[in-house]
Amino acid sequence: MFSSRTRNVAKVAGVIALSALVLTGCRAATGDDAAGANSGSLSVNSFGGVWQEGLEKTVVTPFESENGTKVGLTTALGSEALTLIRGDSAVFDVAYMDLAIVEQAKEAGLLQTIDLGQVPNAEDLYPLAVDEENYWLAYITSMSGIAYNTDQVTEAPTSWEDLWDDKYAGHVAISNVAGTVGYQFLVQAAKMNGGDENNIDPGFEAIERLMPNVVSIYNTPDEMSRLLTSGEAWIGPWYADRTGALKASGAPVAFVEPEEGAIAVISTMVIPKDAVNVEGAHDYINFQLAADVNSEFVQATGLGPVNAQSELPQSYLDENYVPYGEEQVDKLQAFDSAAISKNLSAWIDRWNTEIAG
Structure with missing residues:
Protein backbone atom coordinates (compact mmCIF):
# COMPACT_ATOMS: atom_id res chain seq x y z
CA MET A 1 0.00 0.00 0.00
CA SER A 142 31.99 27.62 -4.07
CA MET A 143 32.42 31.26 -5.06
CA SER A 144 31.72 33.83 -7.74
CA GLY A 145 34.62 35.93 -8.98
CA ILE A 146 36.14 36.92 -12.29
CA ALA A 147 36.82 34.42 -15.06
CA TYR A 148 38.88 35.38 -18.09
CA ASN A 149 40.31 34.02 -21.33
CA THR A 150 44.08 33.72 -20.83
CA ASP A 151 44.78 34.08 -24.58
CA GLN A 152 43.12 37.49 -24.63
CA VAL A 153 43.87 38.75 -21.11
CA THR A 154 47.56 38.33 -20.32
CA GLU A 155 47.56 40.37 -17.10
CA ALA A 156 45.16 38.90 -14.54
CA PRO A 157 42.53 41.32 -13.20
CA THR A 158 42.68 42.11 -9.49
CA SER A 159 39.46 44.01 -8.75
CA TRP A 160 35.79 43.95 -9.65
CA GLU A 161 36.38 47.54 -10.79
CA ASP A 162 38.59 46.23 -13.60
CA LEU A 163 35.51 45.15 -15.54
CA TRP A 164 34.73 48.82 -16.16
CA ASP A 165 38.19 49.42 -17.70
CA ASP A 166 38.05 50.73 -21.27
CA LYS A 167 40.54 48.08 -22.38
CA TYR A 168 37.72 45.52 -22.09
CA ALA A 169 35.29 47.52 -24.25
CA GLY A 170 33.08 45.09 -26.15
CA HIS A 171 34.55 42.03 -24.44
CA VAL A 172 32.81 41.64 -21.05
CA ALA A 173 30.09 39.03 -20.53
CA ILE A 174 27.66 39.34 -17.62
CA SER A 175 24.86 37.12 -16.41
CA ASN A 176 21.18 37.86 -16.55
CA VAL A 177 20.15 39.05 -13.08
CA ALA A 178 17.88 36.02 -12.64
CA GLY A 179 20.95 33.80 -12.30
CA THR A 180 22.89 33.53 -9.05
CA VAL A 181 26.07 35.12 -10.38
CA GLY A 182 23.89 37.76 -12.03
CA TYR A 183 22.18 39.04 -8.91
CA GLN A 184 25.39 38.64 -6.92
CA PHE A 185 27.23 40.88 -9.38
CA LEU A 186 24.42 43.44 -9.23
CA VAL A 187 24.69 43.55 -5.43
CA GLN A 188 28.49 43.75 -5.68
CA ALA A 189 28.17 46.72 -8.04
CA ALA A 190 25.77 48.36 -5.60
CA LYS A 191 28.10 47.81 -2.64
CA MET A 192 31.05 49.33 -4.51
CA ASN A 193 28.99 52.45 -5.08
CA GLY A 194 27.41 53.03 -1.68
CA GLY A 195 24.41 50.71 -1.96
CA ASP A 196 23.52 47.22 -0.82
CA GLU A 197 20.84 44.53 -1.10
CA ASN A 198 18.18 46.99 0.09
CA ASN A 199 19.51 49.98 -1.89
CA ILE A 200 20.11 48.60 -5.35
CA ASP A 201 19.95 51.86 -7.36
CA PRO A 202 23.76 52.33 -7.32
CA GLY A 203 24.11 48.81 -8.70
CA PHE A 204 21.83 49.44 -11.66
CA GLU A 205 23.58 52.74 -12.33
CA ALA A 206 26.95 50.97 -12.31
CA ILE A 207 25.72 48.24 -14.69
CA GLU A 208 24.44 50.92 -17.06
CA ARG A 209 27.93 52.47 -17.06
CA LEU A 210 29.37 49.02 -17.78
CA MET A 211 27.22 48.33 -20.84
CA PRO A 212 29.69 49.80 -23.41
CA ASN A 213 32.07 47.04 -22.32
CA VAL A 214 29.43 44.28 -22.51
CA VAL A 215 29.46 41.96 -25.49
CA SER A 216 26.80 39.59 -24.17
CA ILE A 217 24.34 39.03 -21.33
CA TYR A 218 24.30 35.27 -20.86
CA ASN A 219 21.40 33.27 -19.46
CA THR A 220 23.03 29.92 -18.73
CA PRO A 221 26.47 28.68 -17.63
CA ASP A 222 26.82 26.86 -20.97
CA GLU A 223 26.52 30.19 -22.79
CA MET A 224 29.33 31.67 -20.71
CA SER A 225 31.44 28.59 -21.38
CA ARG A 226 31.05 29.14 -25.12
CA LEU A 227 31.72 32.88 -24.90
CA LEU A 228 34.93 32.44 -22.91
CA THR A 229 36.22 29.45 -24.86
CA SER A 230 35.69 31.11 -28.25
CA GLY A 231 37.24 34.39 -27.12
CA GLU A 232 34.07 36.28 -28.03
CA ALA A 233 34.10 37.33 -24.38
CA TRP A 234 37.42 37.96 -22.68
CA ILE A 235 36.26 38.39 -19.13
CA GLY A 236 33.26 38.46 -16.78
CA PRO A 237 31.73 37.45 -13.45
CA TRP A 238 31.42 33.66 -13.18
CA TYR A 239 31.55 30.65 -10.90
CA ALA A 240 34.85 29.24 -9.67
CA ASP A 241 33.83 25.59 -10.10
CA ARG A 242 32.54 26.17 -13.64
CA THR A 243 35.79 27.89 -14.56
CA GLY A 244 37.77 24.98 -13.14
CA ALA A 245 35.76 22.44 -15.11
CA LEU A 246 36.18 24.46 -18.29
CA LYS A 247 39.93 24.76 -17.75
CA ALA A 248 40.15 21.00 -17.18
CA SER A 249 38.53 20.49 -20.59
CA GLY A 250 41.43 22.35 -22.19
CA ALA A 251 39.91 25.81 -22.56
CA PRO A 252 42.27 28.81 -22.06
CA VAL A 253 40.58 30.19 -18.94
CA ALA A 254 41.48 31.17 -15.39
CA PHE A 255 39.70 32.47 -12.30
CA VAL A 256 40.63 35.17 -9.80
CA GLU A 257 39.23 36.24 -6.46
CA PRO A 258 38.95 40.05 -6.62
CA GLU A 259 40.64 42.06 -3.88
CA GLU A 260 37.22 43.19 -2.62
CA GLY A 261 36.43 39.52 -2.08
CA ALA A 262 34.90 36.72 -4.08
CA ILE A 263 31.25 36.01 -3.26
CA ALA A 264 30.26 32.87 -1.41
CA LYS A 331 37.55 36.29 2.97
CA LEU A 332 34.40 35.32 1.07
CA GLN A 333 31.61 37.84 1.01
CA ALA A 334 28.25 36.54 2.22
CA PHE A 335 25.29 38.55 0.96
CA ASP A 336 21.87 38.87 2.64
CA SER A 337 19.94 36.02 1.01
CA ALA A 338 16.66 36.99 2.66
CA ALA A 339 16.84 40.51 1.23
CA ILE A 340 17.81 39.18 -2.20
CA SER A 341 14.90 36.74 -2.20
CA LYS A 342 12.52 39.52 -1.20
CA ASN A 343 13.74 41.96 -3.87
CA LEU A 344 14.74 39.70 -6.75
CA SER A 345 11.42 39.73 -8.60
CA ALA A 346 11.48 43.53 -8.74
CA TRP A 347 15.13 43.48 -9.81
CA ILE A 348 14.32 41.13 -12.69
CA ASP A 349 11.52 43.40 -13.91
CA ARG A 350 13.77 46.44 -13.68
CA TRP A 351 16.65 44.60 -15.38
CA ASN A 352 14.46 43.61 -18.31
CA THR A 353 13.43 47.23 -18.75
CA GLU A 354 16.64 49.16 -18.01
CA ILE A 355 19.45 46.74 -18.94
CA ALA A 356 18.33 43.93 -21.21
CA GLY A 357 15.65 46.04 -22.88
Whole structure:
Protein backbone atom coordinates (compact mmCIF):
# COMPACT_ATOMS: atom_id res chain seq x y z
CA MET A 1 0.00 0.00 0.00
CA PHE A 2 1.47 3.34 -1.06
CA SER A 3 1.72 6.20 1.42
CA SER A 4 0.03 9.52 0.74
CA ARG A 5 3.34 11.20 0.18
CA THR A 6 4.37 8.67 -2.49
CA ARG A 7 1.12 9.37 -4.35
CA ASN A 8 1.64 13.12 -4.02
CA VAL A 9 5.19 12.89 -5.36
CA ALA A 10 3.92 11.26 -8.53
CA LYS A 11 1.04 13.71 -8.82
CA VAL A 12 3.04 16.89 -8.37
CA ALA A 13 6.02 15.62 -10.37
CA GLY A 14 3.69 15.04 -13.29
CA VAL A 15 2.48 18.62 -13.11
CA ILE A 16 6.00 20.07 -13.30
CA ALA A 17 7.19 17.42 -15.80
CA LEU A 18 10.25 16.18 -13.99
CA SER A 19 12.45 14.25 -16.36
CA ALA A 20 13.30 11.52 -13.88
CA LEU A 21 11.58 10.24 -10.77
CA VAL A 22 13.12 7.48 -8.69
CA LEU A 23 11.50 6.74 -5.39
CA THR A 24 12.47 3.64 -3.48
CA GLY A 25 10.66 2.42 -0.43
CA CYS A 26 7.17 3.43 0.56
CA ARG A 27 5.76 3.52 4.05
CA ALA A 28 2.64 4.65 5.82
CA ALA A 29 3.06 7.80 7.89
CA THR A 30 1.78 6.20 11.04
CA GLY A 31 3.17 4.79 14.26
CA ASP A 32 6.90 5.42 14.59
CA ASP A 33 6.98 7.51 11.42
CA ALA A 34 4.45 9.97 12.78
CA ALA A 35 6.53 10.28 15.91
CA GLY A 36 9.61 11.16 13.82
CA ALA A 37 11.55 7.97 14.57
CA ASN A 38 13.99 6.48 12.10
CA SER A 39 11.71 4.17 10.09
CA GLY A 40 14.43 2.58 7.97
CA SER A 41 13.77 4.66 4.83
CA LEU A 42 14.52 8.22 3.83
CA SER A 43 13.28 10.38 0.95
CA VAL A 44 15.74 12.89 -0.54
CA ASN A 45 15.84 15.00 -3.70
CA SER A 46 18.80 14.95 -6.09
CA PHE A 47 20.10 17.20 -8.86
CA GLY A 48 20.89 14.34 -11.25
CA GLY A 49 23.90 13.95 -13.52
CA VAL A 50 27.46 14.04 -12.18
CA TRP A 51 26.21 15.59 -8.95
CA GLN A 52 23.95 12.59 -8.28
CA GLU A 53 26.67 10.13 -9.23
CA GLY A 54 28.95 11.75 -6.65
CA LEU A 55 26.17 11.79 -4.05
CA GLU A 56 25.36 8.12 -4.50
CA LYS A 57 29.00 7.03 -4.39
CA THR A 58 30.24 9.13 -1.46
CA VAL A 59 27.12 9.73 0.66
CA VAL A 60 24.06 7.61 -0.09
CA THR A 61 25.63 4.16 -0.46
CA PRO A 62 27.97 4.51 2.56
CA PHE A 63 25.11 5.94 4.65
CA GLU A 64 22.80 3.06 3.74
CA SER A 65 25.51 0.57 4.62
CA GLU A 66 26.39 2.18 7.94
CA ASN A 67 22.87 3.00 9.13
CA GLY A 68 20.71 0.32 7.51
CA THR A 69 18.48 3.08 6.13
CA LYS A 70 17.29 2.94 2.53
CA VAL A 71 17.55 6.30 0.76
CA GLY A 72 15.08 6.99 -2.05
CA LEU A 73 16.22 9.69 -4.51
CA THR A 74 13.88 11.93 -6.48
CA THR A 75 15.53 13.87 -9.29
CA ALA A 76 14.42 17.45 -8.67
CA LEU A 77 16.39 20.69 -8.71
CA GLY A 78 15.89 23.09 -5.81
CA SER A 79 13.01 24.98 -7.44
CA GLU A 80 11.32 21.71 -8.44
CA ALA A 81 11.80 20.36 -4.92
CA LEU A 82 10.12 23.49 -3.57
CA THR A 83 7.14 22.88 -5.87
CA LEU A 84 6.87 19.33 -4.56
CA ILE A 85 7.08 20.50 -0.95
CA ARG A 86 4.39 23.11 -1.56
CA GLY A 87 2.14 20.26 -2.67
CA ASP A 88 3.03 18.06 0.32
CA SER A 89 5.71 19.08 2.82
CA ALA A 90 6.06 15.43 3.85
CA VAL A 91 7.35 14.51 0.39
CA PHE A 92 11.02 14.71 1.47
CA ASP A 93 12.86 14.03 4.71
CA VAL A 94 15.88 16.01 3.47
CA ALA A 95 15.92 18.50 0.61
CA TYR A 96 18.90 20.05 -1.16
CA MET A 97 18.28 23.71 -2.02
CA ASP A 98 20.22 26.85 -2.86
CA LEU A 99 19.76 29.75 -0.47
CA ALA A 100 17.38 31.77 -2.63
CA ILE A 101 15.01 28.77 -2.77
CA VAL A 102 15.42 28.15 0.97
CA GLU A 103 14.30 31.70 1.70
CA GLN A 104 11.11 31.12 -0.28
CA ALA A 105 10.47 27.88 1.60
CA LYS A 106 11.07 29.58 4.96
CA GLU A 107 8.73 32.44 4.10
CA ALA A 108 6.02 29.92 3.15
CA GLY A 109 6.46 28.08 6.48
CA LEU A 110 7.51 24.86 4.77
CA LEU A 111 10.62 24.10 6.83
CA GLN A 112 11.41 23.00 10.37
CA THR A 113 14.55 23.92 12.25
CA ILE A 114 17.46 21.51 12.44
CA ASP A 115 18.38 20.30 15.93
CA LEU A 116 22.14 20.88 16.02
CA GLY A 117 22.31 18.60 19.06
CA GLN A 118 21.57 15.76 16.63
CA VAL A 119 24.18 16.99 14.13
CA PRO A 120 27.45 16.98 16.08
CA ASN A 121 29.50 17.47 12.91
CA ALA A 122 27.98 20.94 12.64
CA GLU A 123 30.48 22.03 15.29
CA ASP A 124 33.26 21.68 12.70
CA LEU A 125 31.59 23.75 9.98
CA TYR A 126 32.76 27.15 8.82
CA PRO A 127 30.45 29.87 10.23
CA LEU A 128 29.00 30.69 6.79
CA ALA A 129 27.71 27.10 6.56
CA VAL A 130 25.39 27.41 9.57
CA ASP A 131 22.11 29.32 9.48
CA GLU A 132 21.65 31.64 12.46
CA GLU A 133 18.07 30.40 12.78
CA ASN A 134 19.04 26.73 12.19
CA TYR A 135 16.77 26.24 9.18
CA TRP A 136 19.62 25.04 6.98
CA LEU A 137 23.16 23.72 6.97
CA ALA A 138 25.40 24.12 3.94
CA TYR A 139 27.12 21.03 2.54
CA ILE A 140 29.31 22.62 -0.16
CA THR A 141 30.81 25.98 -0.88
CA SER A 142 31.99 27.62 -4.07
CA MET A 143 32.42 31.26 -5.06
CA SER A 144 31.72 33.83 -7.74
CA GLY A 145 34.62 35.93 -8.98
CA ILE A 146 36.14 36.92 -12.29
CA ALA A 147 36.82 34.42 -15.06
CA TYR A 148 38.88 35.38 -18.09
CA ASN A 149 40.31 34.02 -21.33
CA THR A 150 44.08 33.72 -20.83
CA ASP A 151 44.78 34.08 -24.58
CA GLN A 152 43.12 37.49 -24.63
CA VAL A 153 43.87 38.75 -21.11
CA THR A 154 47.56 38.33 -20.32
CA GLU A 155 47.56 40.37 -17.10
CA ALA A 156 45.16 38.90 -14.54
CA PRO A 157 42.53 41.32 -13.20
CA THR A 158 42.68 42.11 -9.49
CA SER A 159 39.46 44.01 -8.75
CA TRP A 160 35.79 43.95 -9.65
CA GLU A 161 36.38 47.54 -10.79
CA ASP A 162 38.59 46.23 -13.60
CA LEU A 163 35.51 45.15 -15.54
CA TRP A 164 34.73 48.82 -16.16
CA ASP A 165 38.19 49.42 -17.70
CA ASP A 166 38.05 50.73 -21.27
CA LYS A 167 40.54 48.08 -22.38
CA TYR A 168 37.72 45.52 -22.09
CA ALA A 169 35.29 47.52 -24.25
CA GLY A 170 33.08 45.09 -26.15
CA HIS A 171 34.55 42.03 -24.44
CA VAL A 172 32.81 41.64 -21.05
CA ALA A 173 30.09 39.03 -20.53
CA ILE A 174 27.66 39.34 -17.62
CA SER A 175 24.86 37.12 -16.41
CA ASN A 176 21.18 37.86 -16.55
CA VAL A 177 20.15 39.05 -13.08
CA ALA A 178 17.88 36.02 -12.64
CA GLY A 179 20.95 33.80 -12.30
CA THR A 180 22.89 33.53 -9.05
CA VAL A 181 26.07 35.12 -10.38
CA GLY A 182 23.89 37.76 -12.03
CA TYR A 183 22.18 39.04 -8.91
CA GLN A 184 25.39 38.64 -6.92
CA PHE A 185 27.23 40.88 -9.38
CA LEU A 186 24.42 43.44 -9.23
CA VAL A 187 24.69 43.55 -5.43
CA GLN A 188 28.49 43.75 -5.68
CA ALA A 189 28.17 46.72 -8.04
CA ALA A 190 25.77 48.36 -5.60
CA LYS A 191 28.10 47.81 -2.64
CA MET A 192 31.05 49.33 -4.51
CA ASN A 193 28.99 52.45 -5.08
CA GLY A 194 27.41 53.03 -1.68
CA GLY A 195 24.41 50.71 -1.96
CA ASP A 196 23.52 47.22 -0.82
CA GLU A 197 20.84 44.53 -1.10
CA ASN A 198 18.18 46.99 0.09
CA ASN A 199 19.51 49.98 -1.89
CA ILE A 200 20.11 48.60 -5.35
CA ASP A 201 19.95 51.86 -7.36
CA PRO A 202 23.76 52.33 -7.32
CA GLY A 203 24.11 48.81 -8.70
CA PHE A 204 21.83 49.44 -11.66
CA GLU A 205 23.58 52.74 -12.33
CA ALA A 206 26.95 50.97 -12.31
CA ILE A 207 25.72 48.24 -14.69
CA GLU A 208 24.44 50.92 -17.06
CA ARG A 209 27.93 52.47 -17.06
CA LEU A 210 29.37 49.02 -17.78
CA MET A 211 27.22 48.33 -20.84
CA PRO A 212 29.69 49.80 -23.41
CA ASN A 213 32.07 47.04 -22.32
CA VAL A 214 29.43 44.28 -22.51
CA VAL A 215 29.46 41.96 -25.49
CA SER A 216 26.80 39.59 -24.17
CA ILE A 217 24.34 39.03 -21.33
CA TYR A 218 24.30 35.27 -20.86
CA ASN A 219 21.40 33.27 -19.46
CA THR A 220 23.03 29.92 -18.73
CA PRO A 221 26.47 28.68 -17.63
CA ASP A 222 26.82 26.86 -20.97
CA GLU A 223 26.52 30.19 -22.79
CA MET A 224 29.33 31.67 -20.71
CA SER A 225 31.44 28.59 -21.38
CA ARG A 226 31.05 29.14 -25.12
CA LEU A 227 31.72 32.88 -24.90
CA LEU A 228 34.93 32.44 -22.91
CA THR A 229 36.22 29.45 -24.86
CA SER A 230 35.69 31.11 -28.25
CA GLY A 231 37.24 34.39 -27.12
CA GLU A 232 34.07 36.28 -28.03
CA ALA A 233 34.10 37.33 -24.38
CA TRP A 234 37.42 37.96 -22.68
CA ILE A 235 36.26 38.39 -19.13
CA GLY A 236 33.26 38.46 -16.78
CA PRO A 237 31.73 37.45 -13.45
CA TRP A 238 31.42 33.66 -13.18
CA TYR A 239 31.55 30.65 -10.90
CA ALA A 240 34.85 29.24 -9.67
CA ASP A 241 33.83 25.59 -10.10
CA ARG A 242 32.54 26.17 -13.64
CA THR A 243 35.79 27.89 -14.56
CA GLY A 244 37.77 24.98 -13.14
CA ALA A 245 35.76 22.44 -15.11
CA LEU A 246 36.18 24.46 -18.29
CA LYS A 247 39.93 24.76 -17.75
CA ALA A 248 40.15 21.00 -17.18
CA SER A 249 38.53 20.49 -20.59
CA GLY A 250 41.43 22.35 -22.19
CA ALA A 251 39.91 25.81 -22.56
CA PRO A 252 42.27 28.81 -22.06
CA VAL A 253 40.58 30.19 -18.94
CA ALA A 254 41.48 31.17 -15.39
CA PHE A 255 39.70 32.47 -12.30
CA VAL A 256 40.63 35.17 -9.80
CA GLU A 257 39.23 36.24 -6.46
CA PRO A 258 38.95 40.05 -6.62
CA GLU A 259 40.64 42.06 -3.88
CA GLU A 260 37.22 43.19 -2.62
CA GLY A 261 36.43 39.52 -2.08
CA ALA A 262 34.90 36.72 -4.08
CA ILE A 263 31.25 36.01 -3.26
CA ALA A 264 30.26 32.87 -1.41
CA VAL A 265 28.04 30.41 -3.27
CA ILE A 266 26.69 27.77 -0.95
CA SER A 267 24.07 25.07 -1.26
CA THR A 268 22.17 23.72 1.71
CA MET A 269 20.27 20.84 3.23
CA VAL A 270 16.91 21.44 4.91
CA ILE A 271 14.23 19.36 6.63
CA PRO A 272 10.67 20.03 5.40
CA LYS A 273 8.04 20.88 8.00
CA ASP A 274 6.18 17.57 7.81
CA ALA A 275 9.12 15.25 7.12
CA VAL A 276 8.23 11.68 8.09
CA ASN A 277 11.65 10.48 9.23
CA VAL A 278 13.03 13.42 11.21
CA GLU A 279 15.52 11.33 13.18
CA GLY A 280 16.84 9.75 10.00
CA ALA A 281 17.05 13.19 8.38
CA HIS A 282 19.35 14.41 11.14
CA ASP A 283 21.47 11.26 10.86
CA TYR A 284 21.80 11.74 7.10
CA ILE A 285 22.74 15.41 7.37
CA ASN A 286 25.28 14.65 10.07
CA PHE A 287 26.77 11.86 7.94
CA GLN A 288 27.24 14.09 4.89
CA LEU A 289 28.89 16.80 7.00
CA ALA A 290 31.54 14.49 8.47
CA ALA A 291 35.02 15.68 7.51
CA ASP A 292 35.95 12.63 5.44
CA VAL A 293 32.56 12.34 3.70
CA ASN A 294 32.48 16.07 2.92
CA SER A 295 35.97 15.81 1.44
CA GLU A 296 35.06 12.84 -0.75
CA PHE A 297 31.81 14.43 -1.96
CA VAL A 298 33.35 17.75 -2.99
CA GLN A 299 36.17 15.99 -4.86
CA ALA A 300 33.54 14.02 -6.77
CA THR A 301 31.70 17.21 -7.75
CA GLY A 302 34.48 19.80 -8.13
CA LEU A 303 33.37 21.95 -5.20
CA GLY A 304 34.72 23.13 -1.86
CA PRO A 305 34.09 21.69 1.63
CA VAL A 306 32.20 23.27 4.50
CA ASN A 307 33.82 21.19 7.26
CA ALA A 308 36.94 22.98 8.47
CA GLN A 309 38.50 19.59 9.28
CA SER A 310 38.08 18.26 5.72
CA GLU A 311 41.39 17.69 3.96
CA LEU A 312 41.85 17.99 0.21
CA PRO A 313 44.93 16.73 -1.68
CA GLN A 314 47.17 19.34 -3.28
CA SER A 315 46.55 17.76 -6.67
CA TYR A 316 42.84 18.57 -6.35
CA LEU A 317 43.54 22.13 -5.22
CA ASP A 318 45.93 22.64 -8.13
CA GLU A 319 43.28 21.61 -10.63
CA ASN A 320 40.20 23.29 -9.12
CA TYR A 321 39.24 26.76 -7.95
CA VAL A 322 37.67 26.09 -4.57
CA PRO A 323 37.57 28.02 -1.28
CA TYR A 324 39.61 25.97 1.16
CA GLY A 325 40.95 26.69 4.62
CA GLU A 326 39.78 29.13 7.25
CA GLU A 327 41.74 32.09 5.89
CA GLN A 328 40.36 31.81 2.37
CA VAL A 329 36.79 31.01 3.42
CA ASP A 330 36.73 33.94 5.85
CA LYS A 331 37.55 36.29 2.97
CA LEU A 332 34.40 35.32 1.07
CA GLN A 333 31.61 37.84 1.01
CA ALA A 334 28.25 36.54 2.22
CA PHE A 335 25.29 38.55 0.96
CA ASP A 336 21.87 38.87 2.64
CA SER A 337 19.94 36.02 1.01
CA ALA A 338 16.66 36.99 2.66
CA ALA A 339 16.84 40.51 1.23
CA ILE A 340 17.81 39.18 -2.20
CA SER A 341 14.90 36.74 -2.20
CA LYS A 342 12.52 39.52 -1.20
CA ASN A 343 13.74 41.96 -3.87
CA LEU A 344 14.74 39.70 -6.75
CA SER A 345 11.42 39.73 -8.60
CA ALA A 346 11.48 43.53 -8.74
CA TRP A 347 15.13 43.48 -9.81
CA ILE A 348 14.32 41.13 -12.69
CA ASP A 349 11.52 43.40 -13.91
CA ARG A 350 13.77 46.44 -13.68
CA TRP A 351 16.65 44.60 -15.38
CA ASN A 352 14.46 43.61 -18.31
CA THR A 353 13.43 47.23 -18.75
CA GLU A 354 16.64 49.16 -18.01
CA ILE A 355 19.45 46.74 -18.94
CA ALA A 356 18.33 43.93 -21.21
CA GLY A 357 15.65 46.04 -22.88
